[in-house]
Amino acid sequence: DSGVTQTPKHLITATGQRVTLRCSPRSGDLSVYWYQQSLDQGLQFLIQYYNGEERAKGNILERFSAQQFPDLHSELNLSSLELGDSALYFCASSVAPGTNTGELFFGEGSRLTVL
Amino acid sequence: EDQVTQSPEALRLQEGESSSLNCSYTVSGLRGLFWYRQDPGKGPEFLFTLYSAGEEKEKERLKATLTKKESFLHITAPKPEDSATYLCAVQARTGGFKTIFGAGTRLFVKA
Numbered sequence: 001d002s003g004v005t006q007t008p009k010h011l012i013t014a015t016g017q018r019v020t021l022r023c024s025p026r027s028g029d030l031s032v033y034w035y036q037q038s039l040d041q042g043l044q045f046l047i048q049y050y051n052g053e054e055r056a057k058g059n060i061l062e063r064f065s066a067q068q069f070p071d072l073h074s075e076l077n078l079s080s081l082e083l084g085d086s087a088l089y090f091c092a093s094s095v096a097p098g099t100n101t102g103e104l105f106f107g108e109g110s111r112l113t114v115l
Numbered sequence: 116e117d118q119v120t121q122s123p124e125a126l127r128l129q130e131g132e133s134s135s136l137n138c139s140y141t142v143s144g145l146r147g148l149f150w151y152r153q154d155p156g157k158g159p160e161f162l163f164t165l166y167s168a169g170e171e172k173e174k175e176r177l178k179a180t181l182t183k184k185e186s187f188l189h190i191t192a193p194k195p196e197d198s199a200t201y202l203c204a205v206q207a208r209t210g211g212f213k214t215i216f217g218a219g220t221r222l223f224v225k226a
Contacts, residue, residue, distance in 0.1 A: 002158065002160075031212075033213075033214070035216075042216060042217065042218035043159070043204075043216040045213050045214065045215060045216070048212070055212065055213075056212065090158055092158075102147040102164055102206050102214070103149060103161040103164055104149075104161065105161070106158030106160070108157060
């Protein structure tokens with residue numbers, strides 16, 4: 001158990017809908033990362049937050065948004081869903097960029113299926 | 116642009132047959148290179164961090180090495196429980212410390 005909690009574990013929805021994925025980082029970790037993993041793309045970096053502020057952005061679509069709250073949990077919002085958004089979405093946390101060895105601790109993921 | 120390429124895509128070994136996985140990378144100032152293990156349906160699990168060329172790390176049957184352009188994950192006398200996808204990732208000194216992953220090598224070890 002990595003200590004990172006993601007909910008829901010599974011989600012099935014229809015095209016055009018909106019969903020919210022939630023992540024609670026390990027106790028004491030200030031940084032949260034979101035990744036998308038699909039069969040043909042591998043782990044794609046979406047966005048990183050540190051102590052409530054956005055720190056880095058990857059290939060995140062405009063239909064997707066995220067935020068980190070004062071209690072350090074994070075939410076990833078996916079809207080106007082398309083079939084191609086079906087994937088595993090992982091959240092990872094770390095203590096703080098630049099102050100540790102850099103390793104990430106991953107949750108079990110949220111599997112999104114868009115029908 | 117930071118990039119990580121792993122080879123081979125898949126590797127099938129007999130139990131006890133040692134081999135190596137390759138990770139080639141290009142990054143604007145390497146802060147760290149990481150190896151993770153991922154089991155089906157699970158999140159990646161951290162294995163090693165390497166910081167500079169010439170560095171080596173070991174854990175049980177796994178040994179990771181680093182040069183200026185690539186890293187190797189050597190697997191000595193693998194067992195079936197070593198079957199998993201092994202991911203290589205790099206973190207740059209700039210760009211907010213984002214970690215970029217390769218596509219992974221799927222390892223199958225047959226008893």
